[in-house]
Amino acid sequence: MRPSGLWVLCGPPGSGRSTCLWTMAAAVRTARPHGPSAYLGVAHSLAATSMTWSMRAFGEEAVAQAAATVGTDIEQGRFTGGLVVVEALDELLGDDAEDELGRLFKMAREAGVCVLVDGAIDKFNYGVPRLALASRQAIVLQPDADELEQITGLAVGRIDRARFPPGRAFLWADAGVSLIQVATPTEIP
Numbered sequence: 001m002r003p004s005g006l007w008v009l010c011g012p013p014g015s016g017r018s019t020c021l022w023t024m025a026a027a028v029r030t031a032r033p034h035g036p037s038a039y040l041g042v043a044h045s046l047a048a049t050s051m052t053w054s055m056r057a058f059g060e061e062a063v064a065q066a067a068a069t070v071g072t073d074i075e076q077g078r079f080t081g082g083l084v085v086v087e088a089l090d091e092l093l094g095d096d097a098e099d100e101l102g103r104l105f106k107m108a109r110e111a112g113v114c115v116l117v118d119g120a121i122d123k124f125n126y127g128v129p130r131l132a133l134a135s136r137q138a139i140v141l142q143p144d145a146d147e148l149e150q151i152t153g154l155a156v157g158r159i160d161r162a163r164f165p166p167g168r169a170f171l172w173a174d175a176g177v178s179l180i181q182v183a184t185p186t187e188i189p
């Protein structure tokens with residue numbers, strides 16, 4: 001994966017989302033070890049607890065504040081080479097957090113800052129979460145064909161979901177999709 005721009009990570013319960021988010025965050029950290037990093041999400045998180053972060057915020061209120069701070073840092077060039085993770089977006093979408101996250105996504109995309117946005121598939125259909133698809137990059141775990149098309153706009157024909165173990169996903173990048181198996185982190189950066 002290219003360690004810049006907005007990335008969406010979605011999938012049904014038990015599909016391996018928490019692990020995949022950790023894998024992606026660890027990969028970006030490995031590629032860009034010196035950038036600042038912000039985790040915005042929930043306290044019970046593999047990614048939040050398994051890695052070091054320059055800033056962590058848990059829950060809607062704290063996330064709204066942190067998103068505002070990070071958005072401004074990005075705007076003013078203080079977040080170059082940085083990583084932002086937004087986990088469990090569905091749990092963070094009060095009015096305040098939503099506005100600030102929308103601004104953060106826009107700033108990050110313009111500045112090439114990497115933002116990983118995790119949520120349930122149906123959350124990305126409209127509103128602020130849909131903005132996270134603007135870089136046209138995603139990992140869609142265990143999708144059915146309709147869900148994959150909703151996210152990517154691409155039709156892939158029938159998908160036999162029963163043959164998708166946890167971590168099996170479609171990677172959307174460079175205007176196409178490919179079938180992948182997500183790695184699990186072996187080393188904690």
Ligand SMILES: Nc1ncnc2c1ncn2[C@@H]1O[C@H](COP(=O)(O)OP(=O)(O)OP(=O)(O)O)[C@@H](O)[C@H]1O
Nearest residue numbers: 012013014015016017018019020166167182183184
């Ligand atoms: N990439 C992977 N490769 C192999 N097994 C995996 C992978 N990702 C997850 N698993 C297996 O699936 C289990 C569930 O993973 P994980 O907690 O990441 O899923 P989740 O989608 O976040 O689940 P939940 O909906 O309960 O939060 C893990 O304990 C692991 O055994």
Ligand SMILES: [Mg+2]
Nearest residue numbers: 014017018019
């Ligand atoms: Mg999980």
